[in-house]
Amino acid sequence: MGNHMIAVIGAGKLGELVLSGLLRAGWPANQLIATTRRPERAAELAERYGIRPTLNLTAVTQADVLLVAVKPQDAGKLLDEFGMKIPPGKLVVSLCAGLPTSFFTERLPGGIPVVRVMTNTPALVDQAMTVISAGPYATDEHLALTEEIFQPLGKTMRVPEAQQDAVTALSGSGPAYFYLLVEAMIDAGILLGLPRQVAHELIVQTAIGSAVMLRDSGEHPVKLREAVTSPAGTTISAIRELEKHGVRAALLAALEAARDRAREIAAQSA
Numbered sequence: 001m002g003n004h005m006i007a008v009i010g011a012g013k014l015g016e017l018v019l020s021g022l023l024r025a026g027w028p029a030n031q032l033i034a035t036t037r038r039p040e041r042a043a044e045l046a047e048r049y050g051i052r053p054t055l056n057l058t059a060v061t062q063a064d065v066l067l068v069a070v071k072p073q074d075a076g077k078l079l080d081e082f083g084m085k086i087p088p089g090k091l092v093v094s095l096c097a098g099l100p101t102s103f104f105t106e107r108l109p110g111g112i113p114v115v116r117v118m119t120n121t122p123a124l125v126d127q128a129m130t131v132i133s134a135g136p137y138a139t140d141e142h143l144a145l146t147e148e149i150f151q152p153l154g155k156t157m158r159v160p161e162a163q164q165d166a167v168t169a170l171s172g173s174g175p176a177y178f179y180l181l182v183e184a185m186i187d188a189g190i191l192l193g194l195p196r197q198v199a200h201e202l203i204v205q206t207a208i209g210s211a212v213m214l215r216d217s218g219e220h221p222v223k224l225r226e227a228v229t230s231p232a233g234t235t236i237s238a239i240r241e242l243e244k245h246g247v248r249a250a251l252l253a254a255l256e257a258a259r260d261r262a263r264e265i266a267a268q269s270a
């Protein structure tokens with residue numbers, strides 16, 4: 001972790017997840033800075049994590065890595081405030097959905113490297129999927145530093161920036177899709193007469209077991225599903241209904257809509 005000073009600019013839900021992950025990974029609290037809009041939010045973070053809340057301008061002067069975690073819609077106003085005052089030698093890492101790195105470079109002095117990152121909320125349990133792309137002026141060294149920061153929070157991967165809107169649709173928003181499925185299956189348990197707590201425990205453990213098998217067995221998901229699906233059995237009856245109701249087509253359309261929304265956010269922010 002070296003001597004880097006990291007600032008989370010806009011420590012809301014995602015920024016807090018990252019801060020807490022960095023602390024768990026052993027980053028000293030005195031190498032972490034957080035900024036927020038509301039003073040009460042800053043006080044909450046200082047009390048919870050012992051990190052230093054400060055003003056944006058102070059943060060960008062003191063820290064050498066600036067993790068921008070405001071809503072994409074707030075990024076333009078934020079950069080109007082201090083973008084052009086960022087001194088040389090800093091690394092800007094955007095965690096904002098949709099915004100291309102060019103959005104940042106247009107609002108920063110020339111030569112400031114920008115890295116685009118899409119992570120996700122399982123960072124809270126060190127199981128994030130963090131996807132990293134180099135923007136203008138970002139070298140391999142900047143990507144490696146970004147990986148060093150996010151590695152303890154889960155898995156990291158590098159992709160070309162052109163893939164980041166699709167990545168956002170898959171892994172950025174992905175946890176929400178799984179939670180929705182789990183929620184619906186628990187409700188199905190209620191429909192079938194199980195107590196809510198029982199249904200909850202059955203489905204959550206089944207989700208965990210299935211996820212670990214997907215990760216560790218090395219098998220394709222089709223093979224794993226086939227192994228559960230007995231001839232004339234129960235599973236195929238359920239699958240017929242899922243297909244009849246277009247779950248597969250719904251997922252294709254849903255992820256395409258998320259990708260399109262990322263593009264729209266960029267167009268609206270330009």
Ligand SMILES: NC(=O)C1=CN([C@@H]2O[C@H](COP(=O)(O)OP(=O)(O)OC[C@H]3O[C@@H](n4cnc5c(N)ncnc54)[C@H](OP(=O)(O)O)[C@@H]3O)[C@@H](O)[C@H]2O)C=CC1
Pocket residue numbers: 009010011012013014015035036037038039041056069070071072074077078095096097098118119120121172173
């Ligand atoms: N939530 C998620 O699962 C994921 C989110 N993202 C991206 O992360 C970013 C943040 O999302 P999320 O955490 O959900 O949003 P939040 O609204 O929870 O957090 C945004 C934070 O930015 C702060 N903020 C806004 N303007 C300023 C400013 N000018 N100066 C300092 N702080 C400011 C807000 O401060 P205050 O609280 O005081 O208003 C708030 O704490 C978005 O760009 C989103 O696309 C990416 C991947 C996953």
Ligand SMILES: O=C(O)[C@@H]1CCC=N1
Pocket residue numbers: 097168172173
């Ligand atoms: O919904 C959003 O826009 C953010 C980006 C990915 C997950 N949450």
